[in-house]
Amino acid sequence: MSAGTGNRGGLFVDGADSGRTDRGKPGRGAVSGGGTAMFSDAPGGGWPSAASASGRPGAVGAGAAPVPRARPTPRPRPGGVPAGHLGAGRWAKIAQRIVPDDLQPEVLRLELTELGDAFRAYQRRPEPDLAVLAELHDRKARAFALWADVTGDASLREEAERAEAAARTTREMNANRRGIEVDGDGPAIERLLARAQGVHARGVLEYVRAHAPLPGPEARLAVLMLTLRAARAGTGNVTGQDLSGWLPGDTERVLKELVDVGWLRLPEVVTVADALGSRPEEPTQVTVPSLLPAEPRPVSFGKVTRARLSGWAQRVVGDRKLRKKKAGAATRLLAVYTAAHSRPDGLLGERVEGADDDGLGLDAVASFCCLRPEDVTEHAELLVAADWLAEADTSGGRLRGRLGERVLPLSGLL
Secondary structure, eight states: OOOSOSOTTSOOBOSSSSSBOOOSSTTOOOBOOSOOOBOTTSTTOBOSOHHHHHTOOBOOSTTOOOBOOOOOOOOOOTTOOOTTTTOTTOOEEETTEEEOTTBSSHHHHHHHHHHHHHHHHHHTOSSOOHHHHHHHHHHHHHHHHHHHHHHOOHHHHHHHHHHHHHHHHHHHHHHHHTTOOTTOSSOOOOOSSOHHHHHHHHHHHHHHHHHOSSOSHHHHHHHHHHHHHHTTTSEEEEOHHHHHHHSTTTHHHHHHHHHHTTSSBOOTTOOHHHHHHOBTTBOEEEEOGGGSTTSOOSOOOOHHHHHHHHHHHHHHHTOHHHHHTTOOHHHHHHHHHHHHTBOTTSBBSOOOTTOSOOOEEHHHHHHHHTOOGGGHHHHHHHHHHTTSEEEEEOGGGEEEEEEOGGGGGGOOOO
8 A cells, every 4th residue: 555645744554554543743654664675785784674674663562561662773875865854844756756754664765865866966967977877777776666565556666667677778878888798798898988979089080181271190180189179168288298299200390380370379478399398287278269169169079078089089199009119190090090980899980781891981091191092001001010900901992900909998889
């Protein structure tokens, strides 16, 4: 029988007995049941007896006056919601349901109250975290199942089953976004980019290909990295170590050319030499006028995605083995392009119906890397030598291949 959701001031129906109860304060009968509260994320796990959880009085002996049995002190999780925290006249709510303030066991009421707050806090997040959301659905399923046991309300049982299904679906969505095979036999690969972030990465690469102000792979690489730094606000911080790491040997020339054509702007009192000497504790703030908010937005994503994409590109361009092989700007651009255009298993290019591996068009690859199509082979072989690509083939006007196992976390998840 459903209980504990009536109007304040009215008598409540006890979920275990079939009659009304007026024990204690009028209109505030305890809502309880025979289940034992067990939450895996609460210290101590649960409470040892249903009787103590429900707080029912027990008889001491025949003819003896009933002696109330003390309830154990509830032990909510660290940082949990303290009893009475909502204040007078306020009701805790979860899933459009009011949590009765006399619901027993106490730990269940506290868990439902905290869960309602946690779901509302999640909705205020600037970006979703599906792993966190799946855990909230798991907790909701456990709490609503116990609430159904306590009150006998079938609709609460249905809500618990829906929460279980939501947790499974959310985990599948999270695995799909991260490129993890849900039922795969192999170990899960921790991806640097989510699937949607991979889409943004390819969008930035295409924008840079179409709008780079200068020819040549060195300028293209600098434009890519600076675009990712300034993508959100049109400004970004760089250090001399950043600049020299992207373009060893050509840094000053390329930076000066970008400033001269107006694509890049330095602070008034800062010279190119000053920017190259800037240290992490005092970086240089550069401005890319075409990315300022007053202009039409060529790229659009949140600050978390911007930071993730910038970090991803930095990982690719600064790869240790590419540095060891002294890979030039064109080879590093090819590394960025192959990573962004690879599937979760590392194969290059979109999956095509009826084809095992269709790869990438050489013309598109060459255009981004500032190369001639026939020159792509040489740079692909350098990536194979650096274990960036496990294999590569450029026959038939296509670049076919697979990312090396060590760089699979950098896949753009086509």
